[in-house]
Amino acid sequence: PYEYPLSRAAFARATKVIPSGIYGHQGPSEGCYIPQASFPLFSSRAEGTRFWDVDGNEYIDYMCGYGPNVLGYGDDEVHAAARTQAELEDVVSIPSTIMVDLAELLVETVASADWAFFAKNGGDTTTLAIMTARAATRRKKIVFVKGYYHGVAPWSQKLDYPGVLEEDVANNLTIPFNDIEALRRTLEQHAGQIAGLIAQPYMHGNFVDNALPAEGYWQAVRRLCDEHGVVLIVDDVRAGFRLDLAGSDHYYGFSADLICFCKALANGYNVSALCGRDFLKDAVSSITYTGSYWMSAVPFAAAIATITKLHRIDAPAQFARLGTRLTTGLITAARNEAFTLVSSGEPALFYLRLADDDSLMLHQEWVAECVQRGVFITSHHNHFINAALTETDVDMTIDIASQAFSIVRKRHPLWS
Numbered sequence: 257p258y259e260y261p262l263s264r265a266a267f268a269r270a271t272k273v274i275p276s277g278i279y280g281h282q283g284p285s286e287g288c289y290i291p292q293a294s295f296p297l298f299s300s301r302a303e304g305t306r307f308w309d310v311d312g313n314e315y316i317d318y319m320c321g322y323g324p325n326v327l328g329y330g331d332d333e334v335h336a337a338a339r340t341q342a343e344l345e346d347v348v349s350i351p352s353t354i355m356v357d358l359a360e361l362l363v364e365t366v367a368s369a370d371w372a373f374f375a376k377n378g379g380d381t382t383t384l385a386i387m388t389a390r391a392a393t394r395r396k397k398i399v400f401v402k403g404y405y406h407g408v409a410p411w412s413q414k415l416d417y418p419g420v421l422e423e424d425v426a427n428n429l430t431i432p433f434n435d436i437e438a439l440r441r442t443l444e445q446h447a448g449q450i451a452g453l454i455a456q457p458y459m460h461g462n463f464v465d466n467a468l469p470a471e472g473y474w475q476a477v478r479r480l481c482d483e484h485g486v487v488l489i490v491d492d493v494r495a496g497f498r499l500d501l502a503g504s505d506h507y508y509g510f511s512a513d514l515i516c517f518c519k520a521l522a523n524g525y526n527v528s529a530l531c532g533r534d535f536l537k538d539a540v541s542s543i544t545y546t547g548s549y550w551m552s553a554v555p556f557a558a559a560i561a562t563i564t565k566l567h568r569i570d571a572p573a574q575f576a577r578l579g580t581r582l583t584t585g586l587i588t589a590a591r592n593e594a595f596t597l598v599s600s601g602e603p604a605l606f607y608l609r610l611a612d613d614d615s616l617m618l619h620q621e622w623v624a625e626c627v628q629r630g631v632f633i634t635s636h637h638n639h640f641i642n643a644a645l646t647e648t649d650v651d652m653t654i655d656i657a658s659q660a661f662s663i664v665r666k667r668h669p670l671w672s
């Protein structure tokens with residue numbers, strides 16, 4: 257198994273000068289949920305579907321930078337487009353027309369997009385979506401779906417989180433996913449006060465099996481939002497462009513009023529986009545919203561190259577096929593060692609859980625054994641497929657996962 261002396265030495269340096277060493281979900285206490293000793297902490301190089309940590313260990317990566325790696329790290333076409341643009345200009349006093357080119361491409365590609373507004377992170381777009389819904393309706397309340405994650409702005413955090421005020425979340429209402437009656441009741445109870453409903457296209461939360469929309473669910477949500485004048489916001493930051501290039505709302509057969517994109521938009525270059533319907537264009541235009549780097553041209557060039565290539569290779573079909581091949585193989589590998597592995601969510605963003613252990617420790621043990629043998633997965637968070645992944649990589653992954661199951665089985669011979 258791999259060892260990580262250089263990663264751990266780097267982390268020791270980091271803790272002295274960076275709050276928590278590595279903050280957020282990439283940090284050892286948040287991201288991997290398993291002991292630091294079993295997990296690399298710093299990478300040094302990435303190419304295609306793989307990265308190498310600072311100790312020189314190689315991984316087939318199923319986290320894809322938590323989403324942005326959609327074509328493969330260092331994709332030649334995206335890099336070439338970015339380099340060409342970088343030689344011309346990047347951040348300038350006025351924007352480049354490449355911003356317009358990308359907006360036109362998104363309007364052409366995304367079914368519910370009549371316009372596009374660019375920013376940097378997913379959270380920039382979810383915050384703008386909430387502000388737009390409030391500006392358009394002059395109402396305050398927002399409906400959330402249980403298990404949501406929309407970024408880290410105070411409005412999207414929980415009351416008991418440090419630094420969050422009661423006022424920040426006072427207008428948040430939460431309903432369970434796939435529960436139309438709960439939505440109907442909430443809309444009636446707060447009639448005339450709800451500005452918007454924000455939801456991921458399916459429930460891809462952490463620590464729980466991911467859940468797909470029930471038949472007719474989204475169509476019923478759409479109807480209820482229309483009846484109550486509520487802006488329907490789809491947070492496609494994570495799933496966007498992995499299920500359907502026309503948007504995950506299109507994939508599930510409905511149309512959002514606002515849709516948030518980020519992760520897969522530019523293969524790792526920094527750009528996000530809020531797209532929406534014509535009737536909200538004046539409202540979004542009225543909002544004070546911008547940032548130092550939001551019109552930088554290089555990421556726009558990268559995004560155009562990314563979307564163009566995703567389209568040409570029909571990447572969503574490839575993700576579904578390889579995701580299914582992988583999860584089916586992993587489930588069989590588990591069964592061969594008398595474990596039950598549950599895969600949930602969409603195959604392009606599969607979520608894994610070992611069903612034999614409510615404490616979750618067995619799952620973490622298996623994940624650690626995979627990671628230490630070169631398959632980078634994580635526990636209690638969905639995974640991601642990228643277009644550089646091959647069937648050979650998938651089969652190699654299943655082999656390594658089988659070894660990991662057999663090691664865990666030897667350690668726990670009586671577990672059932």
Ligand code: PMP
Nearest residue numbers: 377378379405406407491493494
């Ligand atoms: N919404 C969803 C569904 C996400 O997965 C994320 C990022 N994990 C965000 C919003 C926030 O995006 P960012 O971290 O780029 O601000």
